[in-house]
Amino acid sequence: MAILVIAEHDNASLKLDTAKVVACAQAIGSDVDVLVAGHECGAVVEATTKLSGVRSVLVADAAVYANAFADNTSELIVGIASDYEHILAAATSHGKDMLPRVSALLDVAQLSEVVEVVSPDTFVRPIYAGSAMATVQSLDDKKVMTVRSSAFDAVANDGAAVTVSIEKVSDSLSQFVSQSLTESERPELGAASVVVSGGRGLGSSDNFAILEQLADKLGGALGASRAAVDAGFVPNDLQVGQTGKIVAPDLYIAVGISGAIQHLAGMKDSKVIVAINKDPEAPIFQIADYGLEADLFEAVPQLLELV
Template sequence: MAILVLAEHDNAALKLDTAKVVTAARAIGDDIHVLVVGHQCGAVVQAAQALQGVAQVLVADNSVYEAHLAENVAKLLVDLAPSYSHILAAASSAGKDTLPRAAALLDVAQISEVIAVVSSDTFVRPIYAGNALATVQSHDAVKVMTVRASAFDAAAQGNSAAVTTLDKVFAAKTQFVSQSLTVSARPELGNAGIIVSGGRGMGSGENFGMLEQLADKLGAAVGASRAAVDAGFVPNDLQVGQTGKIVAPNLYIAVGISGAIQHLAGMKDAKVIVAINKDPEAPIFQVADYGLEADLFEAVPELIACLS
């Protein structure tokens, strides 16, 4: 049977995570369908059609789905489930909101944060903040899974999948009221190729201005450890870690971050890790490819000056 991938988007653009989930789906089987649920999302449909490996794009375009409420999207997934062996979504806030509902309605167990596919019914997922990996096998008729996108490469472009329009509309008892979005000229944290993150060692929110200058020089996103977020230095949408965003950029620069397990779980898959910390015993140096034992308030301005 076919594999269904739930597309993540904002009605205007397809999120990169969807292309990575498609790669995970291709490791399971060949007949891959992408479900686009939203309103006036033609550009998203075209982007989904272009992903290599996608055989068909299912489109549920209705004003009811504009806010992507988990309640009605889950009902649509359940309605489609008999035609699919697997239902996949990114392990993002949207995926974590929608797929557990669908799994509960289908009376199956959800498999969360999949990082590798062993076979069509066996998968690898991290446990204990990534310090151990569990290989799990599912005998459910429909396997509902969230995929850790940072563990997979994005599917390439260059396809032209068929499009099927769905006319079923499932209303929700919940109502969308409003949303508050953080607007930034910098790259989105989850999709950035370079990330500059600060920790408790930054001392204050004002000092994060240094990291913002460095990020602007590098064309990078700005992140933070949970300790920095809990201290009120920066908003929680910048948090990298087990309870924040899981990232895997080409370059991760950790400034004033000690390297707690919770933080390492969110960034240790980065291609190159650079750590700047004055404590030679900081755990971050154990995972760093390059480490600079120095006072960040001297090292970061010097680095910015070199890039000017």
């Protein structure tokens, strides 16, 4: 049973999500290949060959794949899909853009946000913003799946996979113009072991500065609720929740966040959850491991003095 995992990378480094999707693939079967489509991405290929349990790394290195356009990559995947029964990618913005195209071209249904493998054709995925879990069975010959990487542990880096070059190059119908990237010395939100998130209770974008200090002291990433993003306090790439990023760090600190179901869907799998809120009835306290009923503008500065 051959399984294809689509690597997530930026042509310079392999994203941690890929190692977690490989873990999901290994729960399905043992013949796991990883596709690296990019341009001048030798470091990514080398890192991918080291993923434990990977049989081979398929390398499509061409300028047409440099910017990970979904239309180009999906054509490439469909071109090699006959060799695989399962095609997996992380449920990131890239995976969510690419795999629906693949499933449409293959005329099969897509399985989204898989969090558990029951059998090679049966999987568990969240529904109703994560308040319920659905066990679904696919009868399609090919299973095209996005995987919620926070539900799986990354495989080790002790592998020695072989590399196979793919000469097929897609015809590009898109032209790269530019991209705007947010640069930060903090770790990436989806891969951070510590996340400090703020909500509407912060009151303004200026007040997020105290959370930035706390995140920096803890070596963590900064996050936010949708309410804070909608209010314009922080950019939307910091949003944690059902319509933002799904995270599961070792420590999640929720400051001034009430705990709407939309937000809980994105962070409730965190190992340890700490909530700071002055409202004792805030829903966030129901899932928090540690709760502090206090004014955040008093509690956070005190916390900064302790760490």
